[in-house]
Amino acid sequence: MASSLISRQFALSLQKNLWLGAPACRYVSKAARKTQLEFDYDGPSMKTSVPGPRSQELTKQLGEIQNVGAINFFCNYEESRGNYLVDVDSNRMLDIYTQISSIPIGYNHPALLKLMANANSLSTLVNRPALGILPPENFPEKITESLLSVAPSGMTRVQTMACGSCSNENAYKAMFIWYRNKERGHNIPSDEDLSTCMINQAPGCPDLSILSFMGGFHGRTMGCLATTHSKSVHKLDVPSFDWPIAPFPRLQYPLEEFTKENAQEEARCLEEVEDLIVKWRQKGKPVAGIVIEPIQAEGGDNHASPDFFRSLRNIAHKHGCAFHVDEVQTGGGSTGKFWAHEHWGMDDPADIVSFSKKLLTGGYYHKDELQADKPYRIFNTWMGDPSKNLLLAEVLNVIRRENLLEEVMRSGKALLNGLYELQAQYPGILSRARGQGTFCAIDIRDDATRNSLLLKARDKGVLLGGCGDRSIRFRPALIFKEYHVHIFLNIFNDVLAQHK
């Protein structure tokens, strides 16, 4: 691997040369050499437009097997490292999208390579157990060392799952089971419950609902999809449930300048939530749970205030609904706290918190009372994957050892300030810069401009993702430092300056 590392000194001087010719404000990271990551590259390096010829060839090949309409390009993961993704045409891009926000500490982190090269890991890699019946000896220890060491406030129980959708599906099931036992007053189903459930009919399969929010995204399997409302392409043609959908506050940014207007907007949405709960109870489809993201990510990086979430939590309590915080995209540190809901400052923030992506394994934490009362009610063959727990434990070690959450706060501040400056400089193109930690976004004039900017940035060596109708979302790894922010801002500035 070392053989393909270009000389750091040479790369830095190259960057400086590039800066000389570029317009407008220039960021120079004086601290760069001090905090530089040992295993990182020094900057983007573009050899072809993207996708390059090799990517195009492979896309054609894969097109014989799958729909390739979403393929950006093919990657050389062996050569990728740190914040840089290398493609099969030797283009090296600063990755601020990180596999849809799912790479916690960059590519080929030495700690993870070392762990996987360790002979002790081999058995975990080749013997995937049915965790729910035959767990490995170190399972309680690894879960304690990994997931439980970052458990949300008030939670000591966690269930692993294979992916985000499975996590949310099972979290919903846990809420339904909990709600029905509460309705019964005990956990002994009637004969009618048992017989009707086998044919999908009430009361065994009850008409319960989950309240979700317009703009929310919770996955694409059919239960999750009934609570997803970000884009029609996800939902079109798939049968769904008649479940209540509340408006998510549409805030004005920067939040601190619009406190009064935003509070009014949030109050309106909360009122609507209560109305919907009452209405759906009257319809005979009581709301068993409320599901919400701390920041609506896929739906456009929509924020709400801690007050909003606290009030919503209270409404859930008041109406006997479980409160499920979906941290699949927000969890894992990129907001500057390990869980985005920690920004609400609550001791009892949720009944269920689901995760996946940066946590490498899916799953959900839950309050004691949300644990299914019998075995096999929340169950499947694999129930997660211990090899991912191994990786997660090491990722958490790195996060702690390198104080990455502090770094995220520092980089995030630089990023958001940079976005504010660009927004002031290009008011016709950019608006609504917003974020927490490095979990930032900015709106672009329109969808077409957004997509054009994304492609132009990519051709200059910066990989970004879109979200919502016309936003760009920033989802760097936790090892994204201030000097990476500066590299990005300089390139994005060039892209904007050259934009017609």
Added chain:
Amino acid sequence: MASSLISRQFALSLQKNLWLGAPACRYVSKAARKTQLEFDYDGPSMKTSVPGPRSQELTKQLGEIQNVGAINFFCNYEESRGNYLVDVDSNRMLDIYTQISSIPIGYNHPALLKLMANANSLSTLVNRPALGILPPENFPEKITESLLSVAPSGMTRVQTMACGSCSNENAYKAMFIWYRNKERGHNIPSDEDLSTCMINQAPGCPDLSILSFMGGFHGRTMGCLATTHSKSVHKLDVPSFDWPIAPFPRLQYPLEEFTKENAQEEARCLEEVEDLIVKWRQKGKPVAGIVIEPIQAEGGDNHASPDFFRSLRNIAHKHGCAFHVDEVQTGGGSTGKFWAHEHWGMDDPADIVSFSKKLLTGGYYHKDELQADKPYRIFNTWMGDPSKNLLLAEVLNVIRRENLLEEVMRSGKALLNGLYELQAQYPGILSRARGQGTFCAIDIRDDATRNSLLLKARDKGVLLGGCGDRSIRFRPALIFKEYHVHIFLNIFNDVLAQHK
């Protein structure tokens, strides 16, 4: 690993000593030494009752974190090998359940250990990509080398997914999308489609259905669960869809002795299928797809004839429904063919074939026309896991190199014949021995007796699983040889002889 291998010679002599004291017929495998697996143990070895003290201690520990009602015991996967699962109390059991049928070529297969120890695998293990947008360079090659090399007849397209439930959920979505485009006559949704789908309403979220069979099992996420009808514990308290459920033939065994009765029973079920399709169309919930297992596994190892499946396929054609064969449990070789549906002898057996478990990755094959017409319709963050594709490619190499499907036929014949003999010997306890390859089952007098026999066999070193109301299912790995069959039959014979 070699240090804990007990001398093969010593173990064989121990086995022979055990045989001396046992009643009834005794199987002695003369060929054992010749075909013995190099990395396998020689027989069970029990030190404690199961779960032993260490398992009990760990179960208590895990009980603070999760519901542990389904935990059998904790495993020492490092020491497990071949057909033998070793627990944390040093009990070594002949494993005929294989992690709910999901271990293809036994524990710690040397070929897999070698693959994972190879430095070239490291990058795949630590850099999990978002496969739908940024696949690795070797993705088309690995897919071709692994999944496409065993593609069902008539299929050249495959989509990987993380697990069995996700595979079926997405297969259902693919069928819904295909059906709606067929209804439209084109693939351009109306404005009403686009707006109504965002709020879970028709026509955007249409009232389409999937026809499934009583006794079927297709997973536990909410779409899958609406087609699962094996046990109430899976379904109770979870809202569902009003979808049609047909009877699955209840055949008499051995099949060759009841051809006329079974043909009548199958005709009755097929007639009901057609009635349901018509009825649900009239109800405004047309059947977009039919989903069925080639052998209902979780539901009790219920078989049907090739004729039944051929007729069902024709009914699907006739009524314009997609035909989805769920091979999550049956796929991967244990029926003696790589896919159980190959026993039907059809060129065009299905529109969709889903898999998981022994294939190590989830996913589904599909006919060209079942591919979603646009990107991001069938999508999620990970879309499978390339590290599992790596393992699968090697598993397939081993299956070919060692002619494991032939071995399965041989072992399966020995197993089924042995079950017939035991059934003749214990007619008050055993009935309905049945199977294809080593994918066998037998019915026990009642649920309580079944569970008691399972525990007694386990205490004597044989790990088995139940299915249906009162069946035992046999799900050995593909490296389960005739002499393993004999070890099992001898022990099971002892268990039955001692059963009060």
